[in-house]
Amino acid sequence: xxxxxxxxxxxxxxxxxxxxxxxxxxxxxxxxxxxxxxxxxxxxxxxxxxxxxxxxxxxxxxxxxxxxxxxxxxxxxxxxxxxxxxxxxxxxxxxxxxxxxxxxxxxxxxxxxxxxxxxxxxxxxxxxxxxxxxxxxxxxxxxxxxxxxxxxxxxxxxxxxxxxxxxxxxxxxxxxxxxxxxxxxxxxxxxxxxxxxxxxxxxxxxxxxxxxxxxxxxxxxxxxxxxx
Amino acid sequence: xxxxxxxxxxxxxxxxxxxxxxxxxxxxxxxxxxxxxxxxxxxxxxxxxxxxxxxxxxxxxxxxxxxxxxxxxxxxxxxxxxxxxxxxxxxxxxxxxxxxxxxxxxxxxxxxxxxxxxxxxxxxxxxxxxxxxxxxxxxxxxxxxxxxxxxxxxxxxxxxxxxxxxxxxxxxxxxxxxxxxxxxxxxxxxxxxxxxxxxxxxxxxxxxxxxxxxxxxxx
Numbered sequence: 001x002x003x004x005x006x007x008x009x010x011x012x013x014x015x016x017x018x019x020x021x022x023x024x025x026x027x028x029x030x031x032x033x034x035x036x037x038x039x040x041x042x043x044x045x046x047x048x049x050x051x052x053x054x055x056x057x058x059x060x061x062x063x064x065x066x067x068x069x070x071x072x073x074x075x076x077x078x079x080x081x082x083x084x085x086x087x088x089x090x091x092x093x094x095x096x097x098x099x100x101x102x103x104x105x106x107x108x109x110x111x112x113x114x115x116x117x118x119x120x121x122x123x124x125x126x127x128x129x130x131x132x133x134x135x136x137x138x139x140x141x142x143x144x145x146x147x148x149x150x151x152x153x154x155x156x157x158x159x160x161x162x163x164x165x166x167x168x169x170x171x172x173x174x175x176x177x178x179x180x181x182x183x184x185x186x187x188x189x190x191x192x193x194x195x196x197x198x199x200x201x202x203x204x205x206x207x208x209x210x211x212x213x214x215x216x217x218x219x220x221x222x223x224x225x226x227x228x
Numbered sequence: 229x230x231x232x233x234x235x236x237x238x239x240x241x242x243x244x245x246x247x248x249x250x251x252x253x254x255x256x257x258x259x260x261x262x263x264x265x266x267x268x269x270x271x272x273x274x275x276x277x278x279x280x281x282x283x284x285x286x287x288x289x290x291x292x293x294x295x296x297x298x299x300x301x302x303x304x305x306x307x308x309x310x311x312x313x314x315x316x317x318x319x320x321x322x323x324x325x326x327x328x329x330x331x332x333x334x335x336x337x338x339x340x341x342x343x344x345x346x347x348x349x350x351x352x353x354x355x356x357x358x359x360x361x362x363x364x365x366x367x368x369x370x371x372x373x374x375x376x377x378x379x380x381x382x383x384x385x386x387x388x389x390x391x392x393x394x395x396x397x398x399x400x401x402x403x404x405x406x407x408x409x410x411x412x413x414x415x416x417x418x419x420x421x422x423x424x425x426x427x428x429x430x431x432x433x434x435x436x437x438x439x440x441x442x443x444x445x446x447x
Contacts, residue, residue, distance in 0.1 A: 024295040028295055029295055029297055029298045032294055032298055032302060033298055033301060033302060036302050036305050037305060040305055040306070040309035043309060044309060044312055047312070047316050047317070048316060050320075051316040051320035052320075054320035054321070055316070055319050149327075151330070153406065154264065154405050155400070155402040155405060
């Protein structure tokens with residue numbers, strides 16, 4: 001309110017400075033910005049609520065398709081949560097599943113487990129690379145790999161997602177994976193040929209899988225032991 | 229007082245004579261960043277068009293209520309609201325395109341072409357005129373983005389809208405879909421435009437060339 005007083009005072013002292021626009025009281029400024037902000041916020045709430053189901057459904061669909069792909073078409077799968085350094089299927093009461101790490105355990109039609117679909121992300125060449133891969137704990141092999149999100153250089157680094165030869169390299173390769181430059185492969189079952197011109201991105205993909213398995217491998221083994 | 233113009237001039241001004249990207253050099257960030265394919269260019273163009281049109285309508289409607297001291301903050305608030313709406317809608321309706329455009333949708337907020345139209349036009353004119361102006365400028369922006377996107381996709385991927393147009397022997401010119409390709413493309417477009425403008429100007433300066441003179445020069 002003092003701002004409004006100042007404004008009036010000013011114009012009384014200098015009545016002839018006429019061409020100057022009348023000073024706007026500060027409450028009007030506050031009301032303008034405040035009401036614009038309030039209306040904007042309200043509008044956004046409506047749009048958010050209207051669009052959120054579609055956005056969530058799309059994300060879930062992408063993940064579903066990815067699990068299907070890396071586990072080679074499982075009949076069904078269970079979602080396991082990482083809680084206190086172990087895998088659990090049933091969350092303890094009053095635990096919010098949002099924000100918890102998840103792995104997916106896929107089954108054949110006859111109820112035999114196929115393997116685990118595990119997500120992970122680490123820094124590549126430009127930004128975080130997010131991927132999902134299938135892992136068969138029986139043979140300790142990767143069953144498939146799919147990049148979910150990357151911002152690598154188009155035409156070079158993004159081949160980790162688009163180059164089908166590179167993606168197929170992961171099918172059935174033993175862990176821990178070792179990246180080799182193309183032409184230097186010795187034929188060992190844990191070798192993955194890296195993409196020429198995208199060494200850093202290729203290496204990041206291999207590192208993500210190895211690091212995730214270092215962390216989750218023991219948990220998976222413990223979970224399976226308990227289940228038997 | 230703003231110069232009086234007819235509605236037709238309001239419309240065509242933004243499309244060509246004062247094209248935001250090609251003449252005024254505004255909104256270059258999205259024009260360079262996301263025009264590596266035609267689809268991305270169209271999506272960015274339409275999103276910007278939507279934001280520009282809605283903001284112009286609102287700003288023009290409330291132009292007498294918005295004190296000039298806080299006008300810029302109010303415009304930005306209005307623009308940011310519509311950008312967020314466009315962002316959420318794109319993600320819900322065309323998630324693939326939304327993924328490709330990434331952070332650049334949110335960055336429409338700082339597209340100075342939009343703020344520029346609010347400050348220079350919508351805040352001083354009636355709602356219908358503001359709409360016409362926004363439509364013209366928005367179309368001009370889409371045209372510029374389409375020019376960039378077509379050139380870059382054709383050269384960089386060898387495709388147009390995803391359809392291959394050169395045979396399988398075409399070796400894509402990858403630099404055109406990378407950031408430097410954006411600068412090359414806009415550089416060449418501006419070069420061609422300026423050369424054309426200058427030639428037109430020189431012809432005009434040479435006076436109304438009689439038919440005979442034109443023939444003589446051509447020969």
